[in-house]
Amino acid sequence: MTVELQATEVAAKLEAAFPGCTIESSGNTIVIKDEFALKAATFLKNAAGLDFNYLNFLTATDYQTYFEVIYDLVSLEHNHKLVLKIKLNNREKPELASVTGVWKGADFQEREIFDLFGINFTGHPNLKRIFLWEGFQGYPLRKDFKQ
């Protein structure tokens, strides 16, 4: 049975490595500051005992005042999981570091978020629209999108 890791324990490990990176942690969810995205991802993947080698899925939600990017992480070795969240407050120019260098499975999913939410993933090797055509106006999954 998949174990949902206690977020507070993982957050303590993250804090020890990168002081001040976590915003809150409860249940199975850790919210971290956006500038630590790539460092935290690398740490979670490689830290002994955590070994989050599998990015289960990556998506975003528009909460109108901010965007939330959700990383669902799984360790196939230990069969445990964790949800990592990042809040992006800049609606005009949302930007986040790409984790394609850590998990290649993020490739198409980051393109999808870019396509439908307009979040820019810096460092992505081929960031362009995936489902909609070049020249499409707006980002449909944003709540303020008008057809």
Place this chain on the structure above:
Amino acid sequence: MALKTETFLVNAGPQHPSTHGVFRMRFILDGEVIQDVEPVFGYLHRGIEKLAEGLTYSQDMVFTDRLDYLASMTNNQAYAVAVEKLAGIQVPERAEYLRVIMAELMRISSHLMGVGFLTNDIGAFLTPLLYMYREREKILDLFDMVCGQRLTYNYMRIGGVSQDIPEEFLPALKKFTDTLPRFIEEYEQLLATNEILLVRTKNVGILTKEAAINYSTAGPVLRASGVKWDIRKAEPYSVYNRFNFEIPTATKGDVYDRYRIKIEEMKQSIIIIKQAMEQLPQGEIQAKVPKVLRPPKGEAYGRIEGPKGELGFYLVSDGATNPYRLHIRPPSLLNLTPLRELVIGVKIADAMAIFGSIDICMGEVDR
């Protein structure tokens, strides 16, 4: 005199590069060898995640049928599991067993199509595929019997299933499970040691274990690369913890292994269906669910092992009648992520075999 050479661009698709849907690959070729490929998606994009936000939870069920249309039952199930988790609904036992039976039949059907189209892609046009259709047809007849539909079933509902099975269903299912192993045997004789198939699939498109994990692949693709990972065992949902079955894995991760895994999984599915038929309890088939469902504020991720890999629905509720956000974890799209790495450096004919072995459905890739 030195000959001038240059690479050239070949466009495969968008209308059926093979027969998996509307997908396009732009190949950069050096002779017959692929130097680069760019997959182009979106021809079947209907914006289901956006549409879902404007409809109620039970209306959204209908859209799930249109994701992977070769496995609509399991799509229904994944969505139902997610909503039930979000709203805290307990599904009656009989409904769970019916779900398992339908899901495993769906897996067999999807794998038959997967293997059939693979043989199509490597040049055995239609003959093996039509043999696969013969068995799939019997499964569709069984589904027709329980819900009157052959492709978009909408059979599983939030809290249970839409209707109980008719009297004639179990005898027909028994006949099917008794005869299918013989037909699988027949496929084995035709395919498993067929020299052409072996040459076209062995050592082609090798996906290492590390790459399979790193690329977030799931289902048969992941297991063919040697990772023993199946949601039915890793996090048993429904009543899967009551059945004895194996998770077949392979070691090499080539096209042949991905084909073998599907055959072995079909055998395991029959074993599960037989046990479910024996244990099938009497009782309710639908939990009491309010007509207008308003799950409490919060979020949930429900997942199942679909035929093509982990299929999950991530739902966010703000307490209203419609989901605030619905995200689908599409195994077909994620399994395509390693495609570029797999086909670079191989001949264009092998690219079709590799593409076919990944077994995707564009309805789910584009959503």
